[in-house]
Amino acid sequence: MAARDEFGARLKAYEGRSAAVARAGRDPVNAPMIRHWCEAMGDTNPAYEGPDAIAPPTMLQAWTMAGLRGHTDRAHAYEELLDLLDEAGYTSVVATDCEQEYLRPLRPGDEITFDSVIESVSEKKTTKLGTGYFVTTRMDVRAGPDLAGTHRFRILKYAPVRQARRSSARQTPSRPRPVVNRDNAGFWEGVRRHTLLIQRCTGCGTPRHPWLPGCNACGSPDWDTVEASGEGAVYSYVVMHHPPFPAFDPPYAVALIELAEGVRMISNVVGVPYDKVRIGMPVRLEFQAYDDELVLPVFRGREEVA
Structure with a gap:
């Protein structure tokens, strides 16, 4: 001591x-x-x-x-x-x-x-x-x-923390939780209901993501929401190889998705191999449950047919 x-x-x-x-x-x-x-x-x-x-x-x-x-x-x-x-x-x-x-x-x-x-x-x-x-x-x-x-x-x-000695039935580490605050609580409540909500300024009509207390375009604090159609495309991406994090299994693709509504958000691309992800690849919104409490929006990629 x-x-x-x-x-x-x-x-x-x-x-x-x-x-x-x-x-x-x-x-x-x-x-x-x-x-x-x-x-x-x-x-x-x-x-x-x-x-x-x-x-x-x-x-x-x-x-x-x-x-x-x-x-x-x-x-x-x-x-x-x-x-x-x-x-x-x-x-x-x-x-x-x-x-x-x-x-x-x-x-x-x-x-x-x-x-x-x-x-x-x-x-x-x-x-x-x-x-x-x-x-x-x-x-x-x-x-x-x-x-x-x-x-x-x-x-x-x-x-x-050193990796604990586990029995043959190894437990999968839990996925990190998003930080929910007063500004983005409505977004995560929508995700829980399998709905992707986009903020929209009621002053000038500009959509925005992530959720913010005011409009970047006109400064208005007033807003409502629209539900995303779920259609989008890969605007940019990286493939994570290192360092490894608990609950993640590298390599995997992390992408900046441009939604049809004109906003961009970061998420995982699923359904295609990580080395097949490309800029411009069309994607479709899905909701993936990681445990009894956590649901996250992900995007399923669609490979182009030759």
Whole structure:
């Protein structure tokens, strides 16, 4: 017990230490990056273009990234903390969540600087992945002298659970559950009833997915739903080979499906071998039950007939 307490105290000593000091964004806020972001996200909000454009608030962290070259003025406290956890056997890492607070809109021409601090290291926690520690960093992003926003990022550094010795009748791990919140609860309720519901703005008629509290096109908070026909096509895809996850059996295809209604969603393609999935392949919606509680929408691919 004393050894565990001593190790926890060593970790706690990193709280409040700097992970980055007065670093500068690689580029000022600029219109091309805003345009690329909006095109990738399918965000047509008029506030993000024109002479009075602002940057989408969710780009906050993008302006702090240094690209493949990284930042040369590295602070060592964060790396030391991760090395300490590695040496103690907590060798795996997973990002768990992030939180952002927006205080002032960013506009083209703003020069970005930021500081980062190790905000907290949790007590030892036991999760389904393994036992470890949650590490939270807080980044304060500034535009000139003004605090523009705050970005908190949390990871779990953990020792993986070893595969339990099973009898010959091995149990299949359960499929991960979706995160249901107040914004998307209606979508998952529809899935439970084998109905795929698409949000539609009642202000301008724009459909959207995933479900959001407001319209990206006109900003209206009012919406209704339409039921998807189930017809679609593969817009893009990847084949997952590694790393393996419990309840998944690689290789398998994960696709971005473009529905007939004009929205896109990520799901699995079933019914065809993973190496036969192609961009443009027509697919049809199905609902697949993974256990007594979990139902997910998947898409059955249809190979072209030669």
